[in-house]
Amino acid sequence: MDKCSSELSIPSAPRDFGFYNNGSYVAAGTREIFTRSSPGHGVPVTRIPKCTVEDLDLAVDSARTAFDDRRWSGLNGQARAAVLLKAAALIRERSEEIAFFETLENGKPISQARAEVGGCADMFEYASGLARSLHGDSFNNLGDGMFGIVTREPVGVVGLITPWNFPFLILCERVPYILASGCTIVAKPSEVTSATTLILAEILTDAGLPDGCMNVVTGSGSSIGQALIEHPRVDMLSFTGSTAVGRRVVEAAGRTNFKKLGLELGGKNPQIVFADADLEDAADGVAFGIGFNTGQCCVSGSRLIVERSVADEFAQMLREKFSKVVVGDPLDEKTQIGAITTDAQNTTIMSYIEKGSAEGAELICGGEQLDFGRGQYIAPTLFGNVTGDMAIAREEIFGPVLTIMPFDTIEEAIEIANDTEYGLAASVWSKNIDKALTVMRQVQAGRFWVNTTLAGGPELPLGGFKQSGWGREAGMYGVEEYTQVKSVHIEIGKRTPWIE
Numbered sequence: 422m423d424k425c426s427s428e429l430s431i432p433s434a435p436r437d438f439g440f441y442n443n444g445s446y447v448a449a450g451t452r453e454i455f456t457r458s459s460p461g462h463g464v465p466v467t468r469i470p471k472c473t474v475e476d477l478d479l480a481v482d483s484a485r486t487a488f489d490d491r492r493w494s495g496l497n498g499q500a501r502a503a504v505l506l507k508a509a510a511l512i513r514e515r516s517e518e519i520a521f522f523e524t525l526e527n528g529k530p531i532s533q534a535r536a537e538v539g540g541c542a543d544m545f546e547y548a549s550g551l552a553r554s555l556h557g558d559s560f561n562n563l564g565d566g567m568f569g570i571v572t573r574e575p576v577g578v579v580g581l582i583t584p585w586n587f588p589f590l591i592l593c594e595r596v597p598y599i600l601a602s603g604c605t606i607v608a609k610p611s612e613v614t615s616a617t618t619l620i621l622a623e624i625l626t627d628a629g630l631p632d633g634c635m636n637v638v639t640g641s642g643s644s645i646g647q648a649l650i651e652h653p654r655v656d657m658l659s660f661t662g663s664t665a666v667g668r669r670v671v672e673a674a675g676r677t678n679f680k681k682l683g684l685e686l687g688g689k690n691p692q693i694v695f696a697d698a699d700l701e702d703a704a705d706g707v708a709f710g711i712g713f714n715t716g717q718c719c720v721s722g723s724r725l726i727v728e729r730s731v732a733d734e735f736a737q738m739l740r741e742k743f744s745k746v747v748v749g750d751p752l753d754e755k756t757q758i759g760a761i762t763t764d765a766q767n768t769t770i771m772s773y774i775e776k777g778s779a780e781g782a783e784l785i786c787g788g789e790q791l792d793f794g795r796g797q798y799i800a801p802t803l804f805g806n807v808t809g810d811m812a813i814a815r816e817e818i819f820g821p822v823l824t825i826m827p828f829d830t831i832e833e834a835i836e837i838a839n840d841t842e843y844g845l846a847a848s849v850w851s852k853n854i855d856k857a858l859t860v861m862r863q864v865q866a867g868r869f870w871v872n873t874t875l876a877g878g879p880e881l882p883l884g885g886f887k888q889s890g891w892g893r894e895a896g897m898y899g900v901e902e903y904t905q906v907k908s909v910h911i912e913i914g915k916r917t918p919w920i921e
């Protein structure tokens with residue numbers, strides 16, 4: 422065991438996982454294996470099988486059979502809720518193990534991973550109630566001869582493709598809601614962060630979920646992911662990831678069986694700061710909004726739009742905040758910003774930083790790789806003198822890089838905020854309620870924060886406007902998303918004949 426600066430140790434050998442089919446692990450056997458090294462330390466931490474397309478077919482068969490024979494959707498809400506509640510308890514019981522693997526594979530700080538796992542148990546607890554309260558509608562106003570009801574039915578087999586930035590959180594913003602609706606699942610986590618998805622499948626079986634309702638295939642996006650989005654026996658696909666792959670998902674659904682889609686894609690989210698804000702709070706919130714999860718967050722507040730009269734002062738405040746934030750070993754409990762998750766993402770972020778300088782933006786602070794002897798780390802980076810046509814102002818960087826653009830009027834602030842193809846999230850900082858609510862109404866985003874940022878929880882839905890996606894996850898909306906609606910007309914009494 423290699424000792425870190427905290428109590429936690431890097432494992433001396435990687436942990437072997439199988440993939441998960443029909444209620445149990447399937448060992449890798451002769452399949453190729455992907456060895457994942459921790460981005461914070463460069464040490465192998467997990468070994469995951471690369472599933473074949475035949476493995477995927479098997480998993481879809483399992484989910485299909487489990488759905489079609491109604492072993493799950495045929496249970497009452499109380500029975501489904503009991504499984505979800507038990508799963509929540511088991512997540513809490515195994516929270517340290519889950520947080521540990523989340524940190525090892527992803528590079529996020531352990532304190533953050535622990536908080537996320539707690540939040541995930543809460544998702545299951547909340548969704549258990551929704552399993553019992555999911556209901557339709559009735560129409561008692563169709564006259565004495567007719568009664569109308571609207572029922573909700575589970576869509577069927579759901580393919581669930583998740584990314585590497587929040588492997589467990591994004592999974593748990595979906596799985597309990599999908600299960601509450603009565604659907605069954607074939608999940609495909611990112612190839613670099615599969616461990617905690619596999620652990621969740623095991624937990625669900627232990628919680629009493631019938632076999633076949635939660636299956637996990639592991640492997641690359643281009644092979645196994647692509648086969649899943651094209652699969653004719655999958656009824657719905659929930660995809661979270663890049664806009665480019667989201668487009669492929671839409672094309673694949675159109676080419677095959679028109680499966681229902683849920684998409685959560687990229688973001689370039691504005692943080693609008695007015696001069697009348699509590700600037701100390703705003704600076705802390707803006708720093709958190711871009712530093713959290715190393716900015717590898719679809720809802721990161723990556724564009725600061727600040728009232729010109731306080732722009733210089735605010736930039737100085739941010740610079741100071743950035744200088745104090747603790748970047749370092751993800752296993753150290755004091756760390757606030759951990760490692761960049763993949764080599765490719767590290768290269769992407771550094772190339773945007775170069776591009777920002779080349780395009781004429783002013784590098785106020787950061788901009789460099791931090792050398793801790795191992796792992797890959799980037800200092801929180803601030804760019805001033807940014808204009809709306811620069812790549813760093815338009816494209817999702819997915820790293821700890823914040824751009825600053827000043828505004829003079831509320832109309833201008835709203836115009837800059839909406840000048841993007843994305844519409845995932847936005848924040849406003851102001852003590853003037855008229856300004857805050859006007860901005861809230863006019864900025865196009867699926868999530869909006871007033872005098873805070875990145876707040877969340879199981880009650881409120883998540884999802885994007887514009888090219889940030891389709892559909893909503895979490896809350897009652899997140900359960901309804903995985904249902905389809907059936908309208909039923911019931912005639913009462915003697916029919917008025919068509920043929921006399």
Ligand code: TXE
Binds near residue numbers: 583612818
């Ligand atoms: O995402 P991909 P990547 C953005 C972010 C980042 C960029 C690239 O800007 O820099 O995307 O990240 C699976 N068919 N976001 O390359 O490739 C893949 O295996 C089916 C934003 O990692 O979209 C993984 O499970 N599936 C985002 C998932 O898609 C495919 C979070 C996401 O990977 C596939 C992550 C295919 N052809 C990245 N190709 C957010 N919204 O939070 C890949 N996959």
